[in-house]
Amino acid sequence: MVVFATPGMLHAGLSLQIFKKWAPNKNNMVIMPGYCVAGTVGHKILSGAKKVEFENNQIVEVKMSVQYMSFSAHADAKGIMQLIQHCEPRNVLLVHGEASKMEFLKNKIMQEFGIECYMPANGETVCMPARVVIPVDVSLKLLKRELSQSGSDPKKPRILHGALMMFDNTLRLVDPEAAMDEVGVKPHDIxxxxxxxxxxxxxxxxxxxxxxxxxxxxxxxxxxxxxxxxxxxxxxxxxxxxxxxxxxxxxxxxxxxxxxxxxxxxxxxxxxxxxxxxxx
Known part of the structure; x- marks a missing residue:
């Protein structure tokens, strides 16, 4: 999930509410889009603070990744093109500007970067296809067995047969015999x-x-x-x-x-x- 929320310095509002909920989880990330005034939460975490104290003695641990990306809210077409080149997005959504100039920029983005660019009207819903990447750990025993059976070419596509197991939200692909031993199931030969x-x-x-x-x-x-x-x-x-x-x-x-x-x-x-x- 990606949430764009203001204000950008995390000193109040929706962005601060989300920060308090997401900061303790190391799997989350906050990207600060610009300069933060000293004393704001944004300035503190950019300075490396691992704990932030709020009113009523509330202390929030900052375990999430904190990144900085200079992003001007008033970039021109050249600045937008540079940002797209730097970030390498799969989709671009244009939401502000004159219709004719936005249409020109949309065509330029699609032509130069070969990515989909949307220019929705106010209130229009845009659906973008998303590619979900699910990491899976593969046991070394299973990989060695597959390599020994499929020859010496490591780049040759092959089907890997195994048992997919989940423990503590982590997926593992293991040898079926090892999986049966782990869960106490007797094998059946079909x-x-x-x-x-x-x-x-x-x-x-x-x-x-x-x-x-x-x-x-x-x-x-x-x-x-x-x-x-x-x-x-x-x-x-x-x-x-x-x-x-x-x-x-x-x-x-x-x-x-x-x-x-x-x-x-x-x-x-x-x-x-x-x-x-x-x-x-």
């Missing part, structure tokens, strides 16, 4: 399974079919480790592929995968379906 029937008039054994599928996947998946196990089943990450005889001179290929590898499982399923051409 898998998806699909069966594909391949016509096989040749009657080749399941091991030969599994080997053909294995060779095809090796040629298609260069960035994954593929295992052909002793029972002729194939594993890629959480995906497991098993070939078995059916009752009508064909083969049933079972493809199952964990929820975290849904995209990979769907892709391998399509590769197995393409094997129909191998037997026809």
């Amino acid at each position: 898998r998806f399974t699909s069966t594909i029937h391949l016509e096989d008039p040749s009657g080749e054994p399941p091991t030969r079919v599994a080997d053909a599928i294995y060779q095809k996947m090796k040629s298609k998946l260069k960035d994954h480790t593929i295992h052909l196990m002793v029972d002729s089943s194939i594993s890629v990450a959480s995906v497991l592929i098993k070939v078995d005889n059916s009752d009508d001179d064909g083969k049933n290929v079972f493809v199952s995968w964990g929820y975290q590898d849904e995209e990979l499982g769907s892709y391998l399923l399509s590769l197995v379906k393409e094997m129909e051409e191998y037997f026809t």
Whole structure:
């Protein structure tokens, strides 16, 4: 939330009321827009005061950030352009001036800075899109695991799977196993399974079919480790592929995968379906 409130020296009025409420919180900030006369609250906090005493022995601790920005209330077009260049806002709202000159300045701002500029009439409501940034701490264990699985390119976009936890208004993305241990929840493994029937008039054994599928996947998946196990089943990450005889001179290929590898499982399923051409 951003509040513009007067007077600028915090000596009375709405700005002082808000200051008293917000000053004790270190997450807040006050920006002083100009010179403050000695003796005012604004002058005290700009001088570094950490406590301000008011009437009735009221003492307010100043934990909020205090910043100073020279801002003239009577800046000309050049001064406004310099202010926009310095502050780099996402939107500009023009609220005072002659209509024709404001229109000229609005077009100049949009042309030079490429940002949205509004010029509302008195009483008109303006809605500006806002981008909300929510900071999340990521556990080192989760990052190391992801880097070890995704190769050496740190700039390559990737999906990070984890559990989002909140404690004391702080969000953390942690390894799911660590999250379950922390809250005392037992894990459940959810898998998806699909069966594909391949016509096989040749009657080749399941091991030969599994080997053909294995060779095809090796040629298609260069960035994954593929295992052909002793029972002729194939594993890629959480995906497991098993070939078995059916009752009508064909083969049933079972493809199952964990929820975290849904995209990979769907892709391998399509590769197995393409094997129909191998037997026809």
